[in-house]
Amino acid sequence: MDIIKGFEIYSPVQQINLPMFKEHQVEVFIKRDDLIHPYIAGNKWRKLKYVLNDAICKDKRQLVTFGGAWSNHLLATAAASAIFGFKSIGYVRGELVENANLSLCRLFGMELKPVDRTSYKNKQALFQHYHAADPEAYFIDEGGASQEALVGCAEILQELNDTYDHLFCPCGTGTTLAGLQLGVKKFDVSIQLHGIAALAGNFIQEDIAKFIPGATDLIIHNNYHFGGYAKTTLELISFIKEFVAKTGILIEPIYTGKMMYALVDLIKKGTFKPNSKILTLHTGGLTGLLGKLSAFSEA
Numbered sequence: 251m252d253i254i255k256g257f258e259i260y261s262p263v264q265q266i267n268l269p270m271f272k273e274h275q276v277e278v279f280i281k282r283d284d285l286i287h288p289y290i291a292g293n294k295w296r297k298l299k300y301v302l303n304d305a306i307c308k309d310k311r312q313l314v315t316f317g318g319a320w321s322n323h324l325l326a327t328a329a330a331s332a333i334f335g336f337k338s339i340g341y342v343r344g345e346l347v348e349n350a351n352l353s354l355c356r357l358f359g360m361e362l363k364p365v366d367r368t369s370y371k372n373k374q375a376l377f378q379h380y381h382a383a384d385p386e387a388y389f390i391d392e393g394g395a396s397q398e399a400l401v402g403c404a405e406i407l408q409e410l411n412d413t414y415d416h417l418f419c420p421c422g423t424g425t426t427l428a429g430l431q432l433g434v435k436k437f438d439v440s441i442q443l444h445g446i447a448a449l450a451g452n453f454i455q456e457d458i459a460k461f462i463p464g465a466t467d468l469i470i471h472n473n474y475h476f477g478g479y480a481k482t483t484l485e486l487i488s489f490i491k492e493f494v495a496k497t498g499i500l501i502e503p504i505y506t507g508k509m510m511y512a513l514v515d516l517i518k519k520g521t522f523k524p525n526s527k528i529l530t531l532h533t534g535g536l537t538g539l540l541g542k543l544s545a546f547s548e549a
């Protein structure tokens with residue numbers, strides 16, 4: 251319904267002017283989805299938009315979702331619940347720890363329930379067990395992964411007022427990238443999609459194929475995970491420090507920092523033709539920095 255669809259968002263495209271881009275004769279831009287909302291930022295808003303809409307249409311008032319202790323999705327769902335008038339429960343993987351992310355979730359009114367790692371694996375079973383009897387309860391998968399999420403992410407392509415040769419997006423599950431792929435088809439945009447895997451392993455291409463059969467024109471870069479999910483190296487941290495200080499655009503080391511590092515590395519390697527226009531997607535997640543501050547003070 252209209253409360254969600256009418257939620258005005260601000261996500262401009264800005265050019266990033268680093269000397270190395272000019273030297274290599276490429277133009278780099280960034281779509282500032284991080285500016286959509288401080289806590290429902292980036293792809294988490296894109297992924298939740300039609301999920302929340304569906305919940306409203308079905309008269310569900312209690313959102314039930316899942317995530318790790320630093321999950322951007324948990325926080326986004328908590329904030330969205332407060333804004334759009336839902337109650338929310340977050341199942342948190344592993345022992346309940348205290349951290350800034352979970353404190354913010356609670357502040358937005360989310361009820362947090364720790365769940366052991368084994369039970370956490372079957373989220374539908376947890377939902378059935380605790381919420382099947384509640385007609386107002388609404389299941390949202392970890393990270394917001396769903397068909398609705400794809401539709402929300404696809405809209406990013408519709409918002410572009412200019413043309414670009416390449417579009418870079420950081421990947422966890424790859425749902426956002428699948429949504430971009432959907433947008434490329436739906437809105438008939440000619441652009442080469444690139445996903446930068448934040449996790450180790452080669453599962454993204456396959457997972458995306460489950461959502462969108464025949465999505466073969468994606469390029470997934472699997473060698474910029476810096477050791478895996480939430481892992482960082484001194485090299486990545488120094489890169490982020492320099493990038494933020496030179497551009498004024500805050501990025502974090504879990505997703506967007508890895509994407510930007512990958513882009514700069516690929517530019518250095520001469521991957522792109524002269525005069526290429528490259529768009530990057532800032533997927534938000536800046537509260538993730540709060541869990542990584544010690545890495546920055548050591549670097």
Ligand SMILES: *Cc1c(COP(=O)(O)O)cnc(C)c1O
Pocket residue numbers: 292293294322323393420421422423424425426427505506533534535536
């Ligand atoms: C969740 C998240 C991602 C990963 O999105 P997927 O759709 O799972 O690939 C990327 N960037 C940020 C900042 C995120 O919070």
